[in-house]
Amino acid sequence: MTEPALLTLTQLRAGLDRKDFSSVELTSSCLKLIEKHADLNAFIEICEEQALAQAKHADSLLAKGETSPLLGIPLAIKDAIVTAGIRTTCASKMLQNFIPPYDATVIQKLKQEGAVIVAKNNLDEFAMGSSSENSAFGPVKNPWDKKRVPGGSSSGSAAAVAAGLVPGALGTDTGGSVRQPASFCGIVGIKPTYGRVSRYGVVAYASSLDQVGVFGRRTADCATLLQTIAGHDFKDSTSIQQPLPDFSANLETDIKGLKIGVPKEYFEEGLDPQVCDAVKAAIDKLVSLGAQACEVSLPHSQYAVAVYYIIASAEASSNLSRYDGVRYGYRASNPSDLQDLYCRSRSEAFGIEVQRRILMGTFVLSSGYFEAYYLRAQKVRTLIAEDFKRVFENDCDLIACPTAPTTAYLLGEKVQNPLQMYLGDVYTLPASLAGLPGLSLPCGFDSQRLPIGLQLIGRPWDEATLFKVAQAYENATAWKTHAPNLG
Amino acid sequence: MFKAEDTLKIASLARLAPSQDELLVLTKDSNAILEYVRQLETLDLTGVQPMSHVHGVTNVLREDEPEPSLTVDEALSNAIDTHDNFFKVPIIIE
Numbered sequence: 001m002t003e004p005a006l007l008t009l010t011q012l013r014a015g016l017d018r019k020d021f022s023s024v025e026l027t028s029s030c031l032k033l034i035e036k037h038a039d040l041n042a043f044i045e046i047c048e049e050q051a052l053a054q055a056k057h058a059d060s061l062l063a064k065g066e067t068s069p070l071l072g073i074p075l076a077i078k079d080a081i082v083t084a085g086i087r088t089t090c091a092s093k094m095l096q097n098f099i100p101p102y103d104a105t106v107i108q109k110l111k112q113e114g115a116v117i118v119a120k121n122n123l124d125e126f127a128m129g130s131s132s133e134n135s136a137f138g139p140v141k142n143p144w145d146k147k148r149v150p151g152g153s154s155s156g157s158a159a160a161v162a163a164g165l166v167p168g169a170l171g172t173d174t175g176g177s178v179r180q181p182a183s184f185c186g187i188v189g190i191k192p193t194y195g196r197v198s199r200y201g202v203v204a205y206a207s208s209l210d211q212v213g214v215f216g217r218r219t220a221d222c223a224t225l226l227q228t229i230a231g232h233d234f235k236d237s238t239s240i241q242q243p244l245p246d247f248s249a250n251l252e253t254d255i256k257g258l259k260i261g262v263p264k265e266y267f268e269e270g271l272d273p274q275v276c277d278a279v280k281a282a283i284d285k286l287v288s289l290g291a292q293a294c295e296v297s298l299p300h301s302q303y304a305v306a307v308y309y310i311i312a313s314a315e316a317s318s319n320l321s322r323y324d325g326v327r328y329g330y331r332a333s334n335p336s337d338l339q340d341l342y343c344r345s346r347s348e349a350f351g352i353e354v355q356r357r358i359l360m361g362t363f364v365l366s367s368g369y370f371e372a373y374y375l376r377a378q379k380v381r382t383l384i385a386e387d388f389k390r391v392f393e394n395d396c397d398l399i400a401c402p403t404a405p406t407t408a409y410l411l412g413e414k415v416q417n418p419l420q421m422y423l424g425d426v427y428t429l430p431a432s433l434a435g436l437p438g439l440s441l442p443c444g445f446d447s448q449r450l451p452i453g454l455q456l457i458g459r460p461w462d463e464a465t466l467f468k469v470a471q472a473y474e475n476a477t478a479w480k481t482h483a484p485n486l487g
Numbered sequence: 488m489f490k491a492e493d494t495l496k497i498a499s500l501a502r503l504a505p506s507q508d509e510l511l512v513l514t515k516d517s518n519a520i521l522e523y524v525r526q527l528e529t530l531d532l533t534g535v536q537p538m539s540h541v542h543g544v545t546n547v548l549r550e551d552e553p554e555p556s557l558t559v560d561e562a563l564s565n566a567i568d569t570h571d572n573f574f575k576v577p578i579i580i581e
Contacts, residue, residue, distance in 0.1 A: 101557055208540055234549065238540070303530070306523060306524040306527050343498075346503050352509060355503055355509065359497050359517060362497050375537055376527050376532065378539060379538075380535075383530070
């Protein structure tokens with residue numbers, strides 16, 4: 001059997017239904033590849049036993065002639081999403097032995113559809129970071145160049161899909177953590193509209209921004225994955241009751257007449273010229289396919305980095321107060337008093353970036369500084385969101401821009417300068433703050449053969465248009481045929 | 488400008504006890520980040536409402552009816568230490 005894990009999800013579906021291979025064979029093939037490419041460090045936990053049991057069950061259903069889009073399909077899950085009975089660490093020493101007693105809603109949904117969960121992906125600790133270098137389990141390597149970062153924080157999910165170890169994976173995106181690694185690893189990744197997917201069982205970082213997203217090597221694969229996990233959940237009061245369109249049904253429709261807004265502020269200083277050229281060429285390609293492009297202005301997007309690091313840090317400082325060494329997680333030994341138990345448990349188990357954000361968040365929420373920092377940031381967030389609202393009402397149906405200002409940088413290059421690292425999120429943060437869906441898809445390579453990502457941002461709840469445009473571009477270009485050489 | 492003692496004070500509010508080395512790094516980084524976010528001061532925000540939720544929804548309530556939840560054993564399954572049905576902590580008050 002050829003490596004079935006390298007096929008797309010659609011091809012795998014057909015192969016399983018035709019009985020070309022079984023889910024057990026497919027899952028075993030993924031497990032072998034995961035072991036073979038362990039040097040990528042894309043995984044924290046491999047669930048071989050459970051995965052093979054799930055695959056066997058899927059095979060018994062397939063033998064009865066049953067089928068559904070993900071039945072028997074192996075997937076990997078970012079280790080910030082809890083899985084019953086499978087260790088969930090969030091790449092932190094704090095949760096290194098945590099075995100959740102329940103499944104996140106998205107995991108329940110995948111299991112109901114018969115998907116096979118093969119492994120948990122490495123990430124930046126508590127999803128705070130853009131390179132995986134904040135993981136307590138060591139950094140993930142970019143499959144295109146193992147000296148480089150895969151992006152983050154859903155680093156292992158993106159690297160595993162790009163390397164062909166699994167056909168799809170779940171990630172989470174708070175400020176770009178699905179889109180930026182998808183861009184750096186040359187695959188498709190989508191963060192849906194805030195509220196589209198339940199956050200129940202997703203380890204909380206910044207609750208007004210966190211959203212589960214998906215990775216695939218093809219647009220259609222992402223459409224299938226998002227379809228399965230989306231929908232209102234009474235266990236998450238921020239998930240919203242909205243009609244769920246059939247994302248796959250309208251993938252292959254014409255994009256003629258669609259208006260694409262090109263925000264001028266996203267093509268200014270700081271954008272790598274090769275990324276700029278590739279993204280502009282991709283927009284030209286969409287125009288040649290019948291879309292119309294027009295320049296738009298999102299003047300407040302330039303403040304997104306400042307706003308994000310105030311709001312996300314504030315929410316993180318609150319969310320992470322639950323880790324106190326009392327009930328679960330890491331506990332420091334021999335505490336002298338209660339304060340010492342709290343403080344040492346937290347500082348011994350949290351990495352430096354997590355402590356940095358907790359500190360910053362505590363500061364901006366503290367008496368005397370709340371209005372100057374947190375309240376001000378919340379107001380500028382309104383302005384950022386209003387910019388998008390205005391252009392979607394007057395000018396365009398979606399926005400096209402770069403996903404990240406550069407291609408993947410070297411491991412270690414930005415570790416010493418957190419602000420520099422934060423600035424790499426400049427193009428993904430605005431859509432996060434506005435709660436809008438954003439998709440990244442491959443649109444070329446730089447001179448070092450590193451992938452470049454095109455970001456499409458849509459109206460609230462309009463993931464379908466992003467999928468449609470991404471599919472049209474994918475059909476018209478050959479980037480999808482490139483794969484990293486893993487040696 | 489943040490000084491090391493300011494960082495220490497915030498750290499104490501956040502129940503963190505960074506090492507001396509960490510304290511220096513955190514102080515330096517905090518200053519750089521606070522300097523960067525000062526750009527927000529240039530905006531006139533008169534009349535702008537703060538956004539805490541993108542869809543502007545309010546609290547969602549349901550009927551107060553009991554539903555299945557974790558058993559005590561499940562809830563305690565990750566406890567660092569237990570005594571009967573309780574989380575157990577070290578003696579911290581003499």
